[in-house]
Amino acid sequence: MTGQLPVLGAGGWGTALAVAADRAGPGVRLWARRPDFAARLREVRENREYLPGVRLPAGIEIGNDLAGAVAGADWALLVVPSVGMPELLGALPRDLGVVLCAKGLAPDGGQLSEFARELGFGRVAVLSGPNHAEEIGRGLPAATVVASADLDFAHAVQRRLMSPALRLYTSSDVVGVELGGVLKNVMALAAGMSDGLRLGDNAKAGLLTRGLREISRYLQALGAQEETVYGLSGLGDLIATATSPHSRNRAAGEALARGEEAQQGGKVVEGLRTAGLLAAWASAHGHDLPIVRVVAQIAAGDLTPAQGLAELMGREAKRE
Numbered sequence: 001m002t003g004q005l006p007v008l009g010a011g012g013w014g015t016a017l018a019v020a021a022d023r024a025g026p027g028v029r030l031w032a033r034r035p036d037f038a039a040r041l042r043e044v045r046e047n048r049e050y051l052p053g054v055r056l057p058a059g060i061e062i063g064n065d066l067a068g069a070v071a072g073a074d075w076a077l078l079v080v081p082s083v084g085m086p087e088l089l090g091a092l093p094r095d096l097g098v099v100l101c102a103k104g105l106a107p108d109g110g111q112l113s114e115f116a117r118e119l120g121f122g123r124v125a126v127l128s129g130p131n132h133a134e135e136i137g138r139g140l141p142a143a144t145v146v147a148s149a150d151l152d153f154a155h156a157v158q159r160r161l162m163s164p165a166l167r168l169y170t171s172s173d174v175v176g177v178e179l180g181g182v183l184k185n186v187m188a189l190a191a192g193m194s195d196g197l198r199l200g201d202n203a204k205a206g207l208l209t210r211g212l213r214e215i216s217r218y219l220q221a222l223g224a225q226e227e228t229v230y231g232l233s234g235l236g237d238l239i240a241t242a243t244s245p246h247s248r249n250r251a252a253g254e255a256l257a258r259g260e261e262a263q264q265g266g267k268v269v270e271g272l273r274t275a276g277l278l279a280a281w282a283s284a285h286g287h288d289l290p291i292v293r294v295v296a297q298i299a300a301g302d303l304t305p306a307q308g309l310a311e312l313m314g315r316e317a318k319r320e
């Protein structure tokens, strides 16, 4: 890639990816939606709201002019929450390669990568894996996957972002990589609820194992490969998010179980939005996702976590 790499979105993940990209090579532009926020980032060289404690190296250009951020670039990392993705995509030139880094869904419950294609983007990739911004920002070692139907594009992303601290794998399984990250957020909410209800280690292990089976069945029904389900963006991310103190989704589930607000300050908790969209989309397309359905009902306030547990435990007897 010649020229600068635009990183569009300056939340925790966008900031961490900008720092990781700068570690891999010079030439990063970080775009923040709000002008005052961009100005503050430029001034203090730290994202105190979303990624405190990580210094933004002087080489990273920071601004809030979107057209300027992508001018001359071949492709960009899009790192706003899924709810902001349609607006951001709509404002970008269609010949720009887009790497979607959100773990969420389009407004209709479908894949964001499909949404981007329908808007006319020709080069679309997704990036997903067990990647907490707090650790990647600090340069702790991590691995992730970039998937695209256009493998040349995936390889270009891999080459640009690989560093001694971040290992990228490529894949052509966009469905598997994209939706693995989406579903794990819902499972992380469920795991957090299990923690919040103090159900113990057996319950959480059982929940995550059945959750992985639910992810596997659904993804493979949509055409994903089994190896992707058990790869970094599937099982890998499920492990990271369901056990980590950094996970917002897990923490939100725990808060819900304690009868507290699920939302963690101003930070996005994708699973809360995803659960309802996914449950509706899956059932409209004839798929039964029991854990997702129950989490969606809890997130909507239609069930308490204890009622959700009773519903899952009371399902009909079956073989594993």
Ligand SMILES: NC(=O)c1ccc[n+]([C@@H]2O[C@H](COP(=O)([O-])OP(=O)(O)OC[C@H]3O[C@@H](n4cnc5c(N)ncnc54)[C@H](O)[C@@H]3O)[C@@H](O)[C@H]2O)c1
Residues within 6 Å of the ligand: 009, 010, 011, 012, 013, 014, 033, 050, 079, 080, 081, 082, 083, 084, 085, 087, 088, 101, 102, 103, 104, 131, 132, 133, 134, 266, 267, 268, 270
């Ligand atoms: N935080 C992580 O460790 C991590 C890791 C991998 C993937 N992700 C995914 O990355 C995406 C972004 O998460 P994050 O952690 O950076 O979120 P965040 O809560 O840290 O920050 C969200 C950022 O998006 C901005 N924003 C909010 N609504 C917007 C909109 N409508 N349009 C444009 N910008 C908007 C906010 O101002 C803020 O800068 C999510 O889909 C998340 O699942 C996060």
Ligand SMILES: O=P(O)(O)OC[C@H](O)CO
Residues within 6 Å of the ligand: 103, 129, 130, 131, 132, 133, 185, 188, 237, 240, 241, 246, 247, 248, 249, 250, 269, 270
């Ligand atoms: O903090 P979470 O739960 O939103 O998860 C962040 C990343 O997706 C982990 O890979």
